[in-house]
């Protein structure tokens with residue numbers, strides 16, 4: 001429960017709605033409670049009329065109705081003071097009942113309008129809060145949490161918490177006010193009968209407690225097996241091509257059937273328990289009703305007016321729904337508490353990448369210095385860079401070469417501050433990047449990541465993604481031409497309006513890479529950072545792109561990370577990495593003279609190119 005205290009700030013924000021909601025719950029119950037009293041009164045009246053017809057003369061005094069609510073008392077007083085016939089009194093009481101029911105309905109409507117609507121506002125705010133927090137977290141968080149888990153917190157957990165902020169709160173207030181109103185008037189009317197009627201209540205409370213606990217545990221198991229089932233289905237859909245090519249359809253179906261069977265077993269067991277819950281609830285309530293009728297009848301034989309029995313039966317009836325909803329409400333609160341706990345844990349996660357206390361915004365034109373940088377990935381302990389130093393001047397083109405896992409991409413990650421260096425520093429125009437606001441820093445770097453990601457949108461939107469201004473179609477096409485993908489886009493049925501990403505057409509790996517390059521070119525920052533972004537294109541296309549880039553990159557600073565040599569570009573500096581350390585550094589000519597790893601790769605590549613391949617693997 002304590003975890004749900006995190007929602008108090010929202011309740012405070014929506015305090016007016018909440019207070020009005022509570023008031024409407026009280027008012028709706030206030031009008032609801034009048035019907036047993038009016039019904040009891042009518043029965044008394046009718047009994048009185050029958051007795052009079054039988055020659056038994058008695059007068060129903062106003063005092064006898066003194067235990068009723070003041071509105072009912074007022075009504076009875078008015079009836080008594082006017083000379084109505086019995087049938088007119090019954091009709092008038094019926095009209096009064098109708099008015100009360102309408103008023104109750106009206107306030108119930110307002111109660112839902114305030115409390116349930118408030119819960120929807122809280123849901124909206126909480127989703128935004130979580131989403132905003134996601135955006136601030138660093139790359140490490142995303143590496144250590146599964147997408148499914150993160151999606152669950154925004155969707156499933158928030159909607160469970162909403163069930164607490166709306167329905168659970170509403171039903172709890174409703175339960176409390178109904179019980180208070182009913183017990184108040186029941187005791188006022190006939191205390192001994194009330195005690196008798198309430199006698200099955202302890203058994204009811206114990207039943208609710210025990211059964212609800214078991215239901216809660218079983219629900220958790222059902223939830224877990226549902227999650228396994230969903231993950232299984234999701235993996236089967238995403239990996240369908242691998243499954244088919246390995247002929248594993250039968251096995252996968254076997255796994256799914258196993259999960260599905262487990263889910264079925266758990267849900268059936270939960271349904272059986274729920275099947276006991278509601279009948280036992282009804283049994284207890286029925287017992288109370290029976291007591292009210294039997295014990296009330298005995299009291300009628302001793303002179304009590306029979307209207308009291310009707311009144312009590314109706315009170316018990318009114319208590320039925322709120323009492324039987326106790327278990328359901330309690331389980332809603334327990335689930336919400338577990339979900340809020342998960343949300344709190346997540347919201348308390350802070351990104352180690354912090355904004356500078358004293359931010360500086362130097363001109364970021366490409367003077368970059370890696371000064372003795374070392375870095376170890378926090379959650380795996382893999383040291384990716386060791387004492388790495390490199391100075392890049394404005395306008396220089398730098399090639400970073402290395403075998404897979406040598407630490408090339410880590411350089412890009414550190415420059416963009418997806419991670420912070422452990423030792424050493426990175427300077428941009430003489431300023432430590434930790435002093436530069438994150439947004440400002442990233443705005444000045446056009447980055448093409450190794451893993452291409454296209455959004456479920458059209459190609460144009462994917463290319464001009466992240467631009468603050470509306471892009472001209474001609475500029476988008478220009479970027480696509482530089483990335484050598486313009487013609488292929490034009491060949492698609494809807495050209496630049498073609499939907500891509502999960503919901504759109506499936507592009508080839510190379511096409512996606514080139515759209516990703518066009519996106520970076522479109523951004524046009526002064527520092528260009530390409531991380532192995534031509535791995536999926538053929539050698540001719542690679543040549544075309546590199547040639548185009550030569551022209552585009554003229555006035556930019558560019559760092560190109562790859563494990564192949566681009567002969568079409570003249571690099572000012574070439575760095576060969578091995579195990580996170582600089583193995584060789586210099587210009588093409590210097591490295592060829594050095595006759596080391598670079599020269600070996602170059603010769604290998606040249607030989608391969610002679611056999612009609614433009615590029616070759618580093619290893």
Ligand SMILES: Nc1ncnc2c1ncn2[C@@H]1O[C@H](COP(=O)(O)OP(=O)(O)OP(=O)(O)O)[C@@H](O)[C@H]1O
Nearest residue numbers: 143377380382384402403404405406407408409410
């Ligand atoms: N997010 C990460 N968390 C933990 N370890 C990582 C992470 N990214 C990379 N590593 C590890 O750090 C080392 C350097 O990885 P990096 O991605 O920088 O190499 P790379 O030279 O770019 O390789 P490739 O050419 O295959 O992309 C590798 O051993 C890798 O396993």
